[in-house]
Amino acid sequence: MKSTEPISIREVKREARNLYHGHIKTAIKINIIPIIFTILSVITTIMMLYAIVMSLSQMTSSTTVTSTNDSAMQQVFTIIESVLSDAIQLIFIWTVSWTLIEWYEKPTELPTFKDTFQIFSRGNFLHTLILTIVQSMLLFLWTLLFIIPGIVKLFSYSQTYFAYKVDVENGTRQGQLTDYIKVSRRVMTGRKWELFLLELSFIGWHILGILTGGLAYIYVVPYLNATRVAYSRHLFTLAMSESVAV
Template identity: 50%
Template structure:
């Protein structure tokens, strides 16, 4: 068996930065939905925590009453809702990543916000939703075995979005939607730990985003998305040599 050539985390990050250089405003625009969601959630949680702390210090909340309200019963409806809502969230994540994929292909072209919502305009919404739903169901089922198998399968299925995007761009159609999940499993064979390390390398940035009261995520989220796309392009061999060098050359012509 041939040993896989490692993909440099540092190089993938550099490709993302090279793509965004001088165009961070565009990168933020394409990622505005997750940015608003993350920053908004940060402020909402902070507000709730502040209210709870204030209430506790004022003695208006009885600790035993709070504990007594915890509901540990299993609710099938909540599970179904969670899987479906996660599938919808995955659709938006895919669509935003697809916009970055298109940007890598044409770094000199004007980038518009609608590119991050292309999943609603490419005529494949329900097909895409079904694929995202199937992927989430599979991950959920693996998670039931234990947390670790679910995490492993999350990395194993991580390239489904890119395999699917390639066929959409080429007007192709797999025999079944699960073929894209199979493709992701195949290309990630032997690389799940590598991708885990790539994700782990952003931990410092996530901490910085937290320390800046969520403001730092305005730049961190596009950076992470761009790096993930750069990794996918290298994984599938679609970067045609060194992508960062090609971008720099095109912008200097």
């Protein structure tokens, strides 16, 4: 399942804008949780940077002695907390993305806020939770090998949510949950740079989001999520059509 036909960044962005045209309130409503996560992340990052600068300016010669065992346990708990936190955020991003998939399929039927919680109401929560934890753990482990491998795998695993949604809609299931990650890796073969350029095209919006203390993300997050889903739709359509042709 590999597609070689390029996907237009301009086209998928246009599709995202067309989907939201005249329905910006609905777009914000169904993306509200990812918006909140993003704004909190920006605020937290700004506060952390401020704290680091302040601590460096007020450095003293005092030293502290910490137990090696306590330090090791603290690191383990920090890793677990980080992986679980990433998995929970991924769950809400996925369920919003699934709502956007359905909106693209039926553009005249506006989704409701309740639709963004379909992960809890349609019997997919446990499987999705396990899958997001596994994906978050794999990304964490790859990141330990330096930042670049982690970024590469982030793009490689980016289509897991869509592969899973396809099976949910068709009432089918892969042999193992990790097979959805494998599907994502296959369809993203030769596509990671293309998706990187798509994400990079939003750099100006991210700068605006940071400069406004996260407030601009009220608009940016819905736009970004709809564009990502539009890209995934093109990607899987091409991959499946070329697979059938072969």
